[in-house]
Amino acid sequence: MADKITVGHVHMSGCTGCLVSLADNYEGLLTILDKYADLVYCLTLADVRHIPKMDVALVEGSVCINDECSMEEILETRENAAIVVALGGCACYGNTTRFCRGGQQNQPQHEGFLPIGDLIKVDVYIPGCAPTPQQIRNVCLMAFLLLKGNDEQKALATAYLTPLMSLAAAGTEACGCDLMTEVINQGLCCGCGSCAAACPVRAVTIQYGKPQVERDLCIKCGACYAQCPRSFFSFEVCGQYEAITNLIGEVMKP
């Protein structure tokens, strides 16, 4: 086994749900930390005060632009991390922090929150609220293969991460409306129902074979569109589902 990669969890304005999701890999997290990744920065779990150099930064939360410390830290993260991953809806798209209008104690003047991609270049998105333990695990494993694997493993990791890099390149706004504007309006919806299952707040139902979004419920996490088989679909990756599933099962053994 090649040496481990270094990973950090950078906590911006988030609720810690993303970190809990990472921890919800349970013994799988221990396997990742044992074999594939050293956690070099994580305010909640590691006693490190300043953002160090690292291979992968998992950034949770959006950035409060009224807070000097947050602005410094997001810049530091970009400077110190080879790969920046926006972890969860807030970092990718703003999520519920998009609805903030300030007035919250103990910093009522904090009212402007931006997804990290509005401030720095982001390499990979993991949308969703919360992002799922399995999706975080898969990205960690693929980042390891990308940086430490052989040529074949690098190729697989590249193919796997490409769609999540494309999401990062596509922008910082997400909403249930994407199902209308990017899928149905584009003549691509196949009526499978993935979006309805993916929505964490059950804002999406299927009427006559097409998604119907209750827009007042939508928290703008990006899960529905990212889960849609017609937002992105990689034959190269999904065609090998059996081999990749077996591989993940194999490498996650303690």
Added chain:
Amino acid sequence: MEYLGQYKAVYKAKSGCEDILAKAQDGGIVTSMFAYALETGIIDGAIVAGPGSEPYKPEPMIATTVEELFAARGTKYSVSPNLALIKEATRSYGLDKIGIVGTPCQIQAVRKAQLYPIGMRDVPDKIALALGIFCMENFPYQGLFQMVEDHCATKIDNVTKMDIGKGKFSVYTERGVNSQIPLKVTHKYEQPGCHVCLDYVANMADISTGSVGTPDGWSTVFVRSAAGEAAFNKAVEAGWIIAESMDGVKPGLELVEKLATEKITKNQKYLEHRLHKEHPALKPLRNPYI
């Protein structure tokens, strides 16, 4: 054979159960496989296209007993968003081993959900058996309704079976075949999203099945994955499925491959057309494939 996907074996097959065959669309493969899998604990529930609020309007349902499964028998030529229940099955129903049946695009969605579980917490390892059905195109319910009531001049309430085959859309009532229209007439009612689909025989399913290639009353079955192979062989052994060789079967795999090639090349052309390269003034439409 690239258009037929990877498979370990292909059979001419039908259910070994008379009750299932009596109401089956073709060979009753999906019902029999799920019934056997439920009985033996390979799955603890199956997401199927059950009866909806209107005749022939499918509504996804989770069947945990063979009786419930029987309520969903037969093809309804309309969109059943089965994936909508895939997370619910692991929550409200508490299923650990899910069976799901779907069209090729839905099976693609299942595999995407397993490899990119962005909004699918704890779902990926709970898909035990994914059955795919051959699919040329699907119809929104309003389109199907119009085909039946308008073109076939039949009250949809009186329909006992619908079938697509041999270039025709047929509607049956209790008196037998009531009306047939050429498929050409139905094309305009197809769901637009079907025209970018590059999969005819559910290449990513554990087991794929459909009527094309085998005589009436039988189905063509592709066994693809290790999980599919294990379940299918046991179902044959237990008598739930009767499976025979495809050798010499007419019209056989040649027809399956011909239709798969036709569908995929036609849709590849359409995807190419969506790029609007021939019109410098037109912007391209989005391509879903990376």
